[in-house]
Amino acid sequence: MxxxxxxxxxxxxxxxxxxxxxxxxxxxxxxxxxxxxxxxxxxxxxxxxxxxxxxxxxxxxxxxxxxxxxxxxxxxxxxxxxxxxxxxxxxxxxxxxxxxxxxxxxxxxxxxxxxxxxxxxxxxxxxxxxxxxxxxxxxxxxxxxxxxxxxxxxxxxxxxxxxxxxxxxxxxxxxTTILQDLWEKWCMLAAGAALTCLMRGTVGEIMATDAGPGIADALISECRAIADAHGHAPRPPSATQTHRMLTDPASRWAASMMRDIDAGLPRLEADAILGDLIRRGTAAGIAAPLLTAAHCNLQVYAARAANA
The missing domain is CATH 3.40.50.720 (NAD(P)-binding Rossmann-like Domain)
Structure with missing residues (x-):
């Protein structure tokens, strides 16, 4: 081949x-x-x-x-x-x-x-x-x-x-269930990117704050609601893994988009990862205020980078 x-x-x-x-x-x-x-x-x-x-x-x-x-x-x-x-x-x-x-x-x-x-x-x-x-x-x-x-x-x-x-x-x-697999990865990545980019920190750093665990749970819930509205709610093993990954107090993980921000890169995948998910949620009548705030934050970053 x-x-x-x-x-x-x-x-x-x-x-x-x-x-x-x-x-x-x-x-x-x-x-x-x-x-x-x-x-x-x-x-x-x-x-x-x-x-x-x-x-x-x-x-x-x-x-x-x-x-x-x-x-x-x-x-x-x-x-x-x-x-x-x-x-x-x-x-x-x-x-x-x-x-x-x-x-x-x-x-x-x-x-x-x-x-x-x-x-x-x-x-x-x-x-x-x-x-x-x-x-x-x-x-x-x-x-x-x-x-x-x-x-x-x-x-x-x-x-x-x-x-x-x-x-x-x-x-x-x-x-044989690749669309479900794609939705599950998207939910994990969108919640993780929104969390670490909005807070500009690793999962462990965010979990050490008063509000961090609650914000992580809320972002996971927003992503799940959108996927569920489109018939692809994360299956239990994926849901458990995502929650464990994004609430681990010892984790040094941050989304690749966060690493791009740290490196000062001017272009991000914010629209593909967050913007499109928000639009699909809106079309299904699902509000996602924290995802929207994170996307707005990244749009401001990208606009500043473009004008620098």
Missing amino acids: RILVLGAGAIGGYYGLHLAEAGADVSFLVRDRRAAQLARDGLVVASRGQELRRPVRHVQAGRIEAPADLVLLTCKAYDLDGALDAIAPAVGPETIVLPLLNGLAHFDALDARFGAGRILGGACYIAVTLTPDGTIHHASPGDLILFGPRAAAAPWQVETLTTLFAATPITARSS
Whole structure:
């Protein structure tokens, strides 16, 4: 199976490298600067106390010569339009696209461009960062990825991808309930992002305050109510895990958006993670005052960053 990974950043580079190590035919669609890094140093992942380095095939925009069997789409929501243009030459009649983006809004653009039947659902639970020297650092103890068809029967690529991942240290599962999985991750991520970004702290720091535990519970409840209104209330194991994660007094976790704020990055995924969820809540008659306050806060941050 020919796999094209959009970019060789934190998510795409991590999963793409492990698939290449497992013997998959993987190429990375990258920009000039990243292409130079890969040509010089190879693709490097630091994970679980070990460094994995290997040369990888890479191609730049406008130089794709044949369709892929599977396109792994790993980009930020605000880069989606450009990403669709970049991968379009690799999407042939039999190509399947696996997006690993947060939220659900990206499916509208992908379905319109390539057809809903060719777009899988995908969710990953992992903490990885890309350093300026091109090294991908894996910080979380685990790395779970879920993928599967959203409606129709699974295409052959799903079974092949499952087999390839089985030869890696990654925990990967094909799912027949991927939309439910996506809603559950979205609820966890939205509540966590709203909590840590609004309070500008880690979960543990917020839990040490008088109001922190109550605010965390309220945010979790707002997200759950919206998901429930759309027929996808988090199942008990997910609900329990989310509550444990976002109320742990010893936790040093903060959402990646919070880390972006700390780094002074001007662009955030606030609209995809919070804005779209709020809009879906409004459409269902569900009020979400704390999510709305967090989204407003992030809009102010983004406006200041844009004008700096």
